[in-house]
Amino acid sequence: MNLPLVGAAVDRADGRVKVTGAARYTADVALPNAAYAVMVTSEIARGRIASVDAVRARSLQGVLAVLSYENAPRVRAEGNDNAFALSLLQDDRVRYDREPVAVVVGESLERAHHAASLVRIAYEAQAPVTSIETSTDRYAPEEIFGHPASVTRGDPEAALSAAAIQVRRVYSTPVEHHNPMEPHATIASWDGDRLTVYDATQGITNVRKRLAAIFEIPVENVRVISSFLGGGFGGKGGVWSHVALAAMAARVVGRTVKLVLTRPQMFGSVGYRPRTIQAIALGADRDGRLSAIAHDVLSQTSVFDEFVESSGLVTKMLYAAPNVRTTHTLARVNAATPTYMRAPGEASGTFALESAMDELAYAAGIDSIELRLRNYAQTDPDDGKEFSSKHLRECYALGAEKIGWSERDVRPRSMRNGRLLLGMGMATATYPANRVSASAVVRMEADGSVVVRSGTQDLGTGSYTVYAQLAATILELPLERVRMELGDTDLPPAPLSAGSWTAASVGSAVYEAASALRDRLRKGEKAPLEARADAKAAWGGRYSTHAFGAQFARVEVDPDLGEVRVRAMIGAFAAGRILNRKTARSQYLGGMVFGIGMALHEETRFDASTGRIVNANLAGYLVPVNADVGSMEAYIVEEEDAHVNPIGVKGVGELGATGSAAAIATAVFHATGVRVRDLPITPEKLLQP
Ligand code: MOS
Numbered sequence: 064m065n066l067p068l069v070g071a072a073v074d075r076a077d078g079r080v081k082v083t084g085a086a087r088y089t090a091d092v093a094l095p096n097a098a099y100a101v102m103v104t105s106e107i108a109r110g111r112i113a114s115v116d117a118v119r120a121r122s123l124q125g126v127l128a129v130l131s132y133e134n135a136p137r138v139r140a141e142g143n144d145n146a147f148a149l150s151l152l153q154d155d156r157v158r159y160d161r162e163p164v165a166v167v168v169g170e171s172l173e174r175a176h177h178a179a180s181l182v183r184i185a186y187e188a189q190a191p192v193t194s195i196e197t198s199t200d201r202y203a204p205e206e207i208f209g210h211p212a213s214v215t216r217g218d219p220e221a222a223l224s225a226a227a228i229q230v231r232r233v234y235s236t237p238v239e240h241h242n243p244m245e246p247h248a249t250i251a252s253w254d255g256d257r258l259t260v261y262d263a264t265q266g267i268t269n270v271r272k273r274l275a276a277i278f279e280i281p282v283e284n285v286r287v288i289s290s291f292l293g294g295g296f297g298g299k300g301g302v303w304s305h306v307a308l309a310a311m312a313a314r315v316v317g318r319t320v321k322l323v324l325t326r327p328q329m330f331g332s333v334g335y336r337p338r339t340i341q342a343i344a345l346g347a348d349r350d351g352r353l354s355a356i357a358h359d360v361l362s363q364t365s366v367f368d369e370f371v372e373s374s375g376l377v378t379k380m381l382y383a384a385p386n387v388r389t390t391h392t393l394a395r396v397n398a399a400t401p402t403y404m405r406a407p408g409e410a411s412g413t414f415a416l417e418s419a420m421d422e423l424a425y426a427a428g429i430d431s432i433e434l435r436l437r438n439y440a441q442t443d444p445d446d447g448k449e450f451s452s453k454h455l456r457e458c459y460a461l462g463a464e465k466i467g468w469s470e471r472d473v474r475p476r477s478m479r480n481g482r483l484l485l486g487m488g489m490a491t492a493t494y495p496a497n498r499v500s501a502s503a504v505v506r507m508e509a510d511g512s513v514v515v516r517s518g519t520q521d522l523g524t525g526s527y528t529v530y531a532q533l534a535a536t537i538l539e540l541p542l543e544r545v546r547m548e549l550g551d552t553d554l555p556p557a558p559l560s561a562g563s564w565t566a567a568s569v570g571s572a573v574y575e576a577a578s579a580l581r582d583r584l585r586k587g588e589k590a591p592l593e594a595r596a597d598a599k600a601a602w603g604g605r606y607s608t609h610a611f612g613a614q615f616a617r618v619e620v621d622p623d624l625g626e627v628r629v630r631a632m633i634g635a636f637a638a639g640r641i642l643n644r645k646t647a648r649s650q651y652l653g654g655m656v657f658g659i660g661m662a663l664h665e666e667t668r669f670d671a672s673t674g675r676i677v678n679a680n681l682a683g684y685l686v687p688v689n690a691d692v693g694s695m696e697a698y699i700v701e702e703e704d705a706h707v708n709p710i711g712v713k714g715v716g717e718l719g720a721t722g723s724a725a726a727i728a729t730a731v732f733h734a735t736g737v738r739v740r741d742l743p744i745t746p747e748k749l750l751q752p
Pocket of ligand 1: 296298300403404406407560562563
């Protein structure tokens with residue numbers, strides 16, 4: 064398959080509207096006669112609502128409704144396998160900090176906010192369980208995304224005991240919140256039993272299904288529209304309480320209702336990466352060849368639902384060790400239900416595993432890259448399958464060359480730049496290449512122009528661009544003649560934009576539809592003409608399908624202040640066919656920046672006695688800014704994959720966010736000789752004697 068236009072670094076189709084402010088994000092959508100809803104959220108992490116006093120709020124002019132558990136319509140808030148349980152004002156229980164407890168609707172946003180500030184809620188507080196260390200409610204989940212949650216191959220404990228070199232370490236990662244620039248936002252309008260919703264979501268199809276279930280109306284009665292997203296990072300993958308609350312409020316007041324979360328509410332009912340404590344044990348011979356790996360993950364979930372941070376999944380398949388154990392245990396705490404965040408599992412898991420590999424490299428006296436090559440998995444060690452393609456060696460080599468790895472003096476604290484300590488570190492990146500079912504229609508108009516239609520959404524990653532590129536290539540048309548329509552459930556259904564599977568899934572559908580259209584045109588059929596494809600999910604075929612990469616970091620650390628500066632990061636990635644080198648590079652760089660945040664900045668802090676979040680804002684919750692980033696480049700390692708799917712695409716969304724924190728953490732160790740195993744690496748941890 065020769066697809067010359069595909070892969071070209073063409074500009075985003077939506078670039079101009081985004082930089083000029085013309086793109087309408089959900090909260091920008093102005094509908095006639097809209098009212099404004101504001102959530103009131105709990106001020107305790109566990110207990111009951113004793114009373115709701117909304118007299119003053121209701122008496123304000125321009126206040127249309129105050130909903131609480133006392134008067135909210137009854138709806139179906141419980142969760143199921145595919146949907147999180149929600150907080151929809153159905154009872155007086157409070158289960159986490161910032162849980163929605165009331166919704167105020169007003170004629171204006173200001174009026175609604177003011178009225179919300181006047182709602183007085185009295186609580187009967189109970190002592191919350193605030194950490195996984197103190198939680199006694201622990202259990203082993205059965206599965207994670209269809210994978211068994213715990214796996215053992217061989218006899219890891221015996222192999223560990225017998226190993227010449229043993230590394231046993233505990234790594235931990237904090238609660239992290241997604242913090243996209245765009246807050247969650249929903250606009251809901253009812254017309255009889257029909258509901259139209261504008262939503263900032265990674266999955267319009269799921270929002271549609273979930274709202275239909277909550278309000279017990281047919282799925283066809285719900286239309287969901289999402290034209291642009293200002294970041295999601297997994298946080299907009301779930302359907303959260305505010306979406307249904309906006310629809311509930313709209314039904315009560317008989318008006319269109321717009322509900323936008325405040326920044327502090329972005330730390331409430333909309334998910335986060337759970338805290339993890341990860342025990343890793345590596346057993347190796349004197350040459351660094353692994354005989355055993357054990358990775359036991361403890362993470363938190365809420366008291367009312369389940370989410371597993373799948374940090375151990377990567378450990379099953381990354382290195383060729385004969386004896387392996389990975390386990391996952393959950394501890395219930397009084398916090399909201401966690402969710403997918405920026406390579407859930409793989410980001411936190413590679414931090415632990417790749418940090419431990421660095422510790423093994425030092426213990427064995429072997430270069431970090433050489434250690435990885437000695438344990439290189441030629442076939443998937445977990446299921447024995449051949450990889451559909453794997454160019455990880457090439458990634459190591461290219462990344463090492465670009466960062467200047469050969470200049471590295473391996474001894475900790477041996478390299479300096481003036482008075483600053485200099486360090487270099489590296490880690491492996493990997494993310495599974497999955498494909499889920501997706502549909503697309505490609506239509507040629509009488510004038511020869513083409514429109515591609517699929518109910519996917521623009522996560523900010525290039526969805527308007529790459530599918531048009533793909534169709535233009537197949538139909539041999541200039542790109543200007545092809546337009547993408549997405550973000551509306553009236554279009555053919557497409558999956559959640561998550562799991563790095565969108566390009567593979569929607570791309571396969573567009574490829575099939577465009578190819579069918581081309582064949583019909585070649586047979587002499589005339590436009591207007593359209594072809595539809597319903598591409599099937601493909602999990603677990605004959606091959607093991609994963610994308611790989613290598614991450615490198617160069618840091619400088621102030622020895623007196625403990626301040627870490629990431630001077631350079633290099634990523635080299637092999638992820639099959641790249642649809643657009645420009646948008647792919649952007650995604651890789653974004654993932655690498657997430658690694659800086661994970662390694663050095665991001666941490667949601669909870670008050671240990673109240674369970675309340677104390678830094679629920681962008682002043683207290685730090686994310687990397689431009690000055691934190693330094694120089695950064697992502698290199699694409701060419702890779703053809705004839706097996707993964709018809710277009711050979713593995714997906715790039717999350718790959719860059721894996722291994723990046725470990726590369727920085729190992730660079731910090733190299734610079735300072737201090738091994739910080741508890742993220743984030745803050746100055747005070749480095750300065751501890
Ligand atoms: Mo991604 S964290 O699967 O949206």
